[in-house]
Amino acid sequence: MDIALSYFVIKCFMKKSIKTFLKTAAKDYLSRSVNPPVVRASTILFKTMQELRKHQKDIAKGKDVEHWDYGRQGTQTTVQLQKLLRGLEEAYQVFLTPTGFSAVALAIMSICRPGDEIVISDGVYRPTQKLTDDLLKEFNVKAVWYNPNKFEDLKNKITKKTKLIYVENPGSNTFEMQDLGKVVSLAKSKNILTAIDNTWATAYFFKPLKLGFDIAITSATKYYSGHSDVMGGTVAVNKKAYKKVWWYNHVSGYRLSPDDAYLIIRGLRTLDVRMDKHQASTKKVINFLKTQKKVSKILYPYKTSSKEFKLWKKYYSGASGLVSLIIKSNNKNSVYKFVNTLELFGIGYSWGGFESLAVYTDPVELGNRRYFKLEKNEHLVRLHIGLEEPKDLISDLRSSLKFVK
Numbered sequence: 001m002d003i004a005l006s007y008f009v010i011k012c013f014m015k016k017s018i019k020t021f022l023k024t025a026a027k028d029y030l031s032r033s034v035n036p037p038v039v040r041a042s043t044i045l046f047k048t049m050q051e052l053r054k055h056q057k058d059i060a061k062g063k064d065v066e067h068w069d070y071g072r073q074g075t076q077t078t079v080q081l082q083k084l085l086r087g088l089e090e091a092y093q094v095f096l097t098p099t100g101f102s103a104v105a106l107a108i109m110s111i112c113r114p115g116d117e118i119v120i121s122d123g124v125y126r127p128t129q130k131l132t133d134d135l136l137k138e139f140n141v142k143a144v145w146y147n148p149n150k151f152e153d154l155k156n157k158i159t160k161k162t163k164l165i166y167v168e169n170p171g172s173n174t175f176e177m178q179d180l181g182k183v184v185s186l187a188k189s190k191n192i193l194t195a196i197d198n199t200w201a202t203a204y205f206f207k208p209l210k211l212g213f214d215i216a217i218t219s220a221t222k223y224y225s226g227h228s229d230v231m232g233g234t235v236a237v238n239k240k241a242y243k244k245v246w247w248y249n250h251v252s253g254y255r256l257s258p259d260d261a262y263l264i265i266r267g268l269r270t271l272d273v274r275m276d277k278h279q280a281s282t283k284k285v286i287n288f289l290k291t292q293k294k295v296s297k298i299l300y301p302y303k304t305s306s307k308e309f310k311l312w313k314k315y316y317s318g319a320s321g322l323v324s325l326i327i328k329s330n331n332k333n334s335v336y337k338f339v340n341t342l343e344l345f346g347i348g349y350s351w352g353g354f355e356s357l358a359v360y361t362d363p364v365e366l367g368n369r370r371y372f373k374l375e376k377n378e379h380l381v382r383l384h385i386g387l388e389e390p391k392d393l394i395s396d397l398r399s400s401l402k403f404v405k
């Protein structure tokens, strides 16, 4: 089947609710299993040379094949995951990568070439900053940073050399929200491609390609897999971006293992249930935190009068479980103690799993931010609200906040 035709078939199937789609797709009808097989393969066998060559020609023509000619391109397991994600993201195609960060790299490296400029929102994930500032410089690609709180600033930073506008929404750790519709319209009027890191919301709460973004990146390590036991990334593209990303993916050799693809499929079955629960529990935890004097600010789109809430409401159907707190204190060790004494929040990186986490975020982790500053007595603690009972999480937070001096 041609890739455009199979895209059409998936779109027809999508008339059902996404919740149903996540349960009914990716079956193995041949062995009558409700889940796809894990096909581990480097070599893929053909009956004759003629069959092998015909298959390669079909792939070159862009046909949507059920298997590839070599394991690096994927196996039935990764093909099934791609189909599931194409439905979820409403994407022309979805590329799979071994980590979320390699998905960021695949998207950016597919588009930028020597002499180009990438206009990028200040507040992206720290390694994305390093990739664009440090690595792209080596290839004569200039990273131009804009203030995510000022659309005019983005407008002013566009030049004839701009090839890509790169957004992470909301901003990493600091959760500033942008007017995404305006970003897309601006880019379209100047014929510039757009990419967004959508890991925080996932395509369950916001579908960037539907709004007009060309590329949507998600770290599947987080909510897509949801169980903190696998790493992976996804790059969803529309027809316009497809060829460029396909080519770079082809020559760079990124590959997600079939075992990891299987775990991500398993996680996606319950994405809706988990995301709804993360959202509901986070709301309860925030309702508690906003009554706490020691918490001076909550970075999350919850305050109905705020710009963040209005922009979130305009584009998103829900919010996830990642939130930051600003705690004012002249005693950093007491804020460390708040984090250290939490019993139900593990101290560690990543998020999007079933469990709650807390991490004190240093300016180093925030990166070289041009438009966000913490005062000397302000401390940022990032929480991931997991699937535990919110009442227990609130009581844990209440006990540990007592240590903040």
Ligand SMILES: Cc1ncc(COP(=O)(O)O)c(C=O)c1O
Residues within 6 Å of the ligand: 099, 100, 101, 102, 104, 125, 168, 172, 197, 199, 200, 219, 220, 221, 222, 231, 232, 233, 350
């Ligand atoms: C917003 C965002 N994008 C991308 C990544 C990278 O994902 P991974 O850890 O799977 O490489 C992360 C990781 O924390 C992230 O927070």
